[in-house]
Amino acid sequence: MVLDCIGKRCPLPIIELAKALADKPVGFTLTLLSDDPASQPDLVAWARMTGNSVETTEPKTFQITKLTD
Amino acid sequence: MALPHIFEVTWPEPTKLGADSKSAALLLNEARETFSSHLGVRSDELHFLGEPNLGFHLGLSGLMSEDKNLVYSNIDRMEVFAISESHNSKMLQVDSNGQLDFSKLQHNDVVALQLCNRETGLIQSGHPENIAGLFVDATASGTRIRLPQNWSTALWDSTSWAGPGGLGIFAVSKNADWKNPLPHLDARINPGPTSLALIVASALAIDSWVADEKNLAAKIATINSDIRKYISANIPNSDLAPGGADHLISASFLYVNAEQLVTTLADKGYPVDSGSACSSINMQPSHVLAALGVLTQGNIRLTIHHATTFEQVKEFLEVLSQTISELRSR
Numbered sequence: 001m002v003l004d005c006i007g008k009r010c011p012l013p014i015i016e017l018a019k020a021l022a023d024k025p026v027g028f029t030l031t032l033l034s035d036d037p038a039s040q041p042d043l044v045a046w047a048r049m050t051g052n053s054v055e056t057t058e059p060k061t062f063q064i065t066k067l068t069d
Numbered sequence: 070m071a072l073p074h075i076f077e078v079t080w081p082e083p084t085k086l087g088a089d090s091k092s093a094a095l096l097l098n099e100a101r102e103t104f105s106s107h108l109g110v111r112s113d114e115l116h117f118l119g120e121p122n123l124g125f126h127l128g129l130s131g132l133m134s135e136d137k138n139l140v141y142s143n144i145d146r147m148e149v150f151a152i153s154e155s156h157n158s159k160m161l162q163v164d165s166n167g168q169l170d171f172s173k174l175q176h177n178d179v180v181a182l183q184l185c186n187r188e189t190g191l192i193q194s195g196h197p198e199n200i201a202g203l204f205v206d207a208t209a210s211g212t213r214i215r216l217p218q219n220w221s222t223a224l225w226d227s228t229s230w231a232g233p234g235g236l237g238i239f240a241v242s243k244n245a246d247w248k249n250p251l252p253h254l255d256a257r258i259n260p261g262p263t264s265l266a267l268i269v270a271s272a273l274a275i276d277s278w279v280a281d282e283k284n285l286a287a288k289i290a291t292i293n294s295d296i297r298k299y300i301s302a303n304i305p306n307s308d309l310a311p312g313g314a315d316h317l318i319s320a321s322f323l324y325v326n327a328e329q330l331v332t333t334l335a336d337k338g339y340p341v342d343s344g345s346a347c348s349s350i351n352m353q354p355s356h357v358l359a360a361l362g363v364l365t366q367g368n369i370r371l372t373i374h375h376a377t378t379f380e381q382v383k384e385f386l387e388v389l390s391q392t393i394s395e396l397r398s399r
Contacts, residue, residue, distance in 0.1 A: 010346050010354070011366040015324050038346040038354040038365050045364035049308060049323060 001030040006060070010038040014046055021052075021066050032062040072270065079265040097265060100272035107212050107275050108225060110240045117263040121208070121237030122148050124224035127258065128239065130155070130250035132179045132202035132221055141181040142169050143360040144191070146206065149181050167311045167361055171197040179203075182217070185210035188344055188357045188370055189310040190317030202246060208237075212279055213314060221245035230278035231375070232271035236263070281375050289373050290315040292382050296371065299386045304393055308364040310357075318371040319344065321358070325367030325396050333392050334369070339385055342370040367393075 003020050005013035013034040020030060032043070043062050047054040051068040081087065083094035098112075105112035118124050125148035133139060139158040141149045144167065153160070159178075161169050167186070174180065179202040185192050187209035196217040197203060204222045207214070211229030220242055227236035239258070241247050249258060293315040300307050306323035322330070327345030334341055344355030345368040354365035373382075 009352075011324055011326055014366065018324060036346070037352065041354060041359040041362070042364055042366050045308060045321075045362060046323060048362070049306060049364065 003030055003032045005032060005034040005036070005039075008034070008036065010036050010042060012036075013039050014042055017043075017046075017064065021064070024066055026066055026069060028066045030064050031057075032064055033060060034062065035060045075266050075269050079269055082262070083265065093265060096269050100268045103272040103276060104238055107279055108207075108223075108238065108240070109215050110223070111243065114240045114242060116239045116241070116258045117261075117268050118237035118239050118259055119235065119261065119263040119267075120259075121224070121226050121235070123259065124237045124239040125149055125204075125206070126152055126250060128204040128206075128222035128224050129179065129181055131241070131247045132204060132245065133250075136177055137201050138175065138178050139181070140174065140178045140197075140200075142183065144186055144357045145181055145183055146187075146208075147356075149206070163360055165311075165362055167191040167313075168194060171195050174200050177201050179221075181206060183209075184214045184216075185314045185317075186357060187317070188355060189319040189361070189363075190312045190314035191310070191361075192313030209317075210314065212275065212282065222247060227267070227271040227274070230271075230275045232274035232278075233267050236267045236271050238271075278375075285375050286315070288379075289375075289377070292373050292377060292379065293318060295379075295382060296373075296386065300389075303386075304390055310361055310363045316373045318373075319358070319363070320369055320371070321345075321364035322367035322393050323364060325393055327367050327369070329396055330367060330369060330392060333396070334388070337388050337392070339388065342372075344368045344370060 003016060005016055013036055017032055043054045053065040053067055055063040057063050079093055081089040081093040083090060083097045101112045101115055104115055129152050133156050139153050139156040140161060141153055142161045142163055144163050163169055174197050176199060178200045180197045180200050181204045183193060183206040202221040203219055205216050205220045207223055208226040209229060211225060216223055222245060223240045225238040228234050296318055297309055300320055308321045310319035312318060327343045328347045331341060331343050344358050345366055346352050346354040358365045
């Protein structure tokens with residue numbers, strides 16, 4: 001699954017990410033595309049706060065794994 | 070002294086002859102002694118700046134030469150970042166508690182040390198030693214933290230003791246290897262002139278600030294800890310930046326638009342600042358929050374003033390909690 005948030009400003013990418021993950025099982029992965037300058041630091045903080053995982057694979061591309069319900 | 074009276078007695082140029090100028094010179098000297106005693110530096114080491122942020126250039130560039138390195142940190146002020154571009158420089162990274170490791174410095178390093186971070190209140194506990202020069206950014210710490218023994222240059226901002234804006238207090242230690250980086254013909258450190266009215270008003274402000282601070286420090290510390298406890302316990306998905314100085318708190322909330330949060334709080338009578346990208350001019354998130362790994366979205370910065378009461382804080386926290394729930398449910 002690819003969640004395209006290009007052009008969307010903070011906090012929209014992370015709100016949409018949380019909505020997209022809400023009904024998914026643990027272990028689910030998706031690719032988030034975001035060019036917002038706050039997304040890099042905030043996805044790392046979001047992962048720490050919510051117990052999920054984020055990896056920056058290339059610029060503006062984030063690999064998200066759901067680790068908790 | 071009331072403000073109109075300050076303007077009446079400070080118009081003459083203190084360096085000229087004549088009775089009016091002599092009394093203006095006396096006022097300037099008294100102010101100098103007042104700052105000297107509260108800031109812990111000799112009065113002949115102090116200089117007044119009408120452009121407070123010019124002090125970053127005076128303080129850092131004046132200590133630099135070809136054979137030296139400028140060492141600064143990723144939570145320093147943007148003014149320091151700008152100055153680093155003109156010199157051999159190295160940026161240190163803070164750890165997740167905002168602390169710097171000064172153990173690997175060289176003897177030819179000139180270090181920029183921020184005693185207190187103005188966004189988060191974070192206090193740097195270690196001090197660099199055996200270096201070529203130490204610039205101390207005391208613009209947020211004000212009278213609260215003493216300069217380290219080995220300081221070379223230092224900068225304060227009058228607003229940190231509730232004095233008038235547009236006045237910086239700059240100091241060069243007698244022991245510093247310092248050269249004026251500005252074009253100059255004589256020994257004056259800044260082109261000036263600096264408003265004597267602002268200097269006198271700020272000296273009055275620092276006197277009453279220090280007196281109040283003694284009585285109110287315990288109250289402010291309790292309010293800080295009450296706010297932190299409330300946010301952690303009652304507002305889910307919140308992230309508090311590491312702190313230190315009791316009058317400052319930086320808190321971020323997941324899934325909240327900071328611009329809406331700040332506007333709503335302002336409408337309800339609570340003016341707060343923010344480090345989020347959507348509330349900054351250049352649309353970039355706060356480099357301090359990013360460096361600390363703290364969430365940058367939905368961020369607010371709180372300043373606890375001397376006059377802040379427990380009742381105000383209690384009401385504010387209820388409004389904050391309610392506002393965040395409303396914004397999240399939109």
